[in-house]
Amino acid sequence: MTEYFGTTVADIFATMPKRFKPEEAKDVDTVIGYEATGEGGGKWKATIKHGTLKVETVEGELTGCKTTVHTDAETMVGVTLGKIGAIDALSSQKLRVAGDPKFLMLLLPKIFIPYAAPQKKPATVTARAIITTIAERFRQEKAAGVTMAIGYDLAGEGGGQWTIEIRDGKCAVREGLADPLTVKMTMEADVYTGMMLGTLEAVTAFTSGKVRIDGDMMAAGATAKFFRKYEVPGAKEAEELLCLRVTNAIEQRFATGPVMGRWFAGLREKKFLANRCPECGRTQIPPREICAFCHVRVHEFVEVGPKGVVTHFDIVYFASPDPLTGAVRDTPYATVYVVLDGATEREAVTMDLKKEDIPRLKEGARVRPVWAEVTTGSYRDLIGFELDM
Amino acid sequence: MTTQRVAICAVAQHRNDPDLWHKRFQGMLLDVLEDLQTQTGFTFDEETGVNTIVSCSDDFFDARTISNNGVADVLGAQYRGEEKMAQEGLNALGYAQAVILSGHAGLVLVMGHCKESQAESRNAITNLGFDPFYGRAVGLDYLNAAALQARAYMKKANLTEGHLAGIVVRARQCAARNPYANAREIIAAGKVMSSPLLCDPIRELHAYPVSDGAVGMLLASEERAREFTDRPVWLTGFANCMDSYFLGDRDLTANFALKQAAGRAYRKAGIADPRKEIDLVEVMDAYAHQQPLWLEGLGFCGDGEGARFLDEGGPGKYRVNLSGGMLAGNPLVIAGLYRAAEAVLQLRGEAGERQVPDVRRALAHSTAGPAGQFHSVAILEK
């Protein structure tokens, strides 16, 4: 099976049932089709209904799916593992979704434990490999004037018998146990390996009787300092990246000042109070202390609207999640730019349009405000606009 | 023709207040702008007026990304150039000087605003100035950093509670004569010494009160200054300097950055001995111990001689902080601009009850960062 990023497309679907979280999917009723083209690809269908999941491979056409994901095998694995950004894949059209992609992006992380590529077991290191290379790690400067023959009798797989000879600032390893030996150490081969790799404390091994010492105890203890630490060839030290997640919140008390204060007072009366520049006459909405063009203080308030004309509008399909709650608005929603009756021609105000009116929305349409039932003098007083038909 | 000197033609200060709940920034700045326009008659005409603005405010204190965008209309930035100093306001003067001397503009409007009362805690803000992994997590903020510095400096300079109280008492006496100051109530030393500890050894009355304010200045090239004032104040030297970041890497009492900034500013202004050549000093003393400490860095007081300096009446002699200083209450982000404003008024003979005679040259200082990591020095002359 062709591998991408260390795993296969098939494994993603094979592991789907055990990654499924039925309690999160109680209200879900959908069928999702997947098509991965290219080597290692295939077609699958996932049927999720009332907290149960059925995953099946599909030979022919993918039918009966509410949403279908089309991509190539490599992108399928890459996006699933997070090695390829989903947004990038969508933008470059390597990943296409027939149906609502946002639905999938919200649903899948909710009902499935994220897929992780299966861990590969690292290649094992033998005692033989370590001891036969010990001369490479010899620290000549630490062994000045030392003469020693150290015997290792290692039982079990990967073990054997060796003698390490240190003499005249040189070190040599020979198979077999020499005679005489300064000291002989007897242990299981994997005890030796554990101590050399640092997974087993030498002192513990000695004390617990896992290592038997015959001969010069002090010499046995001294051997460690004659050699540099063994490093598994090709292994890189895995760097752990620290990640600190904190939400910083500092409460604020914003002043409205007298000008915006009037605006809010107007909203409480279900009125739009703009203020009018004494020089150019533009109706600023919301009202502002100064006219930016004329650089003069603006004193005069004037009521505009309540109805007006839509000059521009936006139909929004993609809503950014709320920074604090993560909640996402229902889409599509429409934002209208409205020049209220009596306002000067450029000074538009912007607000949401009632959802039901979106199909009939056109530039030039007349709208009226939708007020909250109880107005208190806050931004919540104006719910939005609706078509005035 | 290239410009030689830069003048401050006018300054306008909004009164510092513990809580300007009834005004927002736009209103505060408009008051300041109208004051400047009344004094100088400047306009925003494309050819002859201001088309370059240097603003000063902070995103955290304003709780607003691009904090200058909300006030662009008041500052006159409509179809004009505007740059925001995202640093303490005195640096806006230094930068505005560069803008004019570069030939890019002949007139620059400097406008700064800040409300410390808006956020629930200014310490919560300054805590976010420390690195996220260590300083912030340990709970450092500018108050306790200053307290570490205060403890070290009090030992080095032999300062007692009595000295600190004396600084605060004098600050209030000066502030009482300053209609722009925040805390103007005359208090006795005993009250200072018994005020509750904020962060040992800093007591509540050793620390500057929470303040809201705004300051504006009109700067002009030498060619144009006389169009707007007959009493220009010349900015003859400006420099700033950065110290190391981690508190443990610094000697908090050694004034490394301030000495460098002062040295560069003095060189530019041709000053050899500040004690003889500067007639008035305004230092940004957020905490009482910082008044003598910064004066050491500026060369008015010998290193470690704070106690003796105070005992011998140094602050009075050198006309230090006749405005009441930051101890009387200015918001962190523009306290240096308030220092410069006072210096300008004194140089022009417009300092009212605070006015002292023979002020030809004055120094305005500001600092930023924990325990004074960053300092700015401006030399102003008649």
Place this chain on the structure above:
Amino acid sequence: MKMHVKNRNVAVIGIGQTSLSSHKEDQNQVEMVQEAVINTLDDAGLKIDDIDCIVHGNMELFEMQFAPDLWHSLGTGACGKDEYRITTGGTTGATLVCAADNLVASGLYDTVLAIGMEKLQEGNTTGGITNMADPLWFRNLQTGALTGTTAQEMIDEFGEERAKRAAMRYRIMMDKHAMLNPRAHRRFGLEYSQMEDLMANSPPLVGELRLIHMCSQSDGAAAMIFTSEEKVKRGTKHPPVWVRDHIQVHREETIPNLFGFNKPEMTHRCAARTLFARNGIQNPVEYFDVFEMYDPSAWWAVDWLREFLLLSGDEHLRMLEAGEFDLDGRLPINPSGGVIASNPIGATAMLRPAEAALQIRGDAGGHQIQKEVRHALASGFGGTFWTALMILEKDLEWQEVNHD
């Protein structure tokens, strides 16, 4: 209009960037800043001791770091030096270039290093952008930062088919440039043959503004070194690039009054006509050899070409359709791939003059324009439709132009 006279001439002598990524998790902010600083010092053949002053900028609410220049000083090398911090929203990077130019031209400093950075993944980007709006009113309206109004205006003016094709042609052209730029962040390998498919199938975000049209965000930093003419004369590692002039045009925070019955002049056109007039540039299309334009979306980019180049009617579309903005065209636009390809907000507006300077130097590498580049234009965008615009030159000869 009176000609601008600088006190001293200022040149760019060092340009450095970090790599760009959506998740630079192996570096903290300081390390990222330092990488850009070291790269630009290397490029200039200078040491940090040669720098007199540092200018720093970013939008700190994105990283939630108060007064970040204080921490970043560990990477900028500002310790012991003068330092300024200037921020102007999305135009920050360009403003830093203007500021460095002012600082050196003033004579107060000789060699200034400017650094712009952003590490968006460390904060909440949506939160950062939402916080730009007035907390009293606009912030609470929950209208997004994206708008499709320009697309609709162009469709109304030129017809749906032509307008959509123009935006898509621009987008693909940008990707083709990005494919030649190994430092660009997002590179898709798009082909013109995909135009119809993308026009129909790229997921719509707002109106006709589709995912493919929109820039995304990157983490990264850029730095540049500026010095005086005197220092340049003593020798530089790379040919100097002269900063001729710059302008910044801001406007009030209110945005809806750009979408009433008619539109006021945009800051782009105001900046362009003012800057060109005072520099005696009658015909920008003729004059400039490259334009690195800050293009947050393909729709805005096409619209703004008309504004910046002082064109009218459908002149800009005809030029686009005839390939005149291609890398080998009459006036190449964004050989780097532009903002659509790479957007580390605090640095993005600096990358525009940086890339323009590389073109003048002949150093851009894979995306180098083959014809000689002597006159470059670079723009920045941000805030509430603010513009920064600057002119870079290969030689000092513009100084001969007479005053009005």
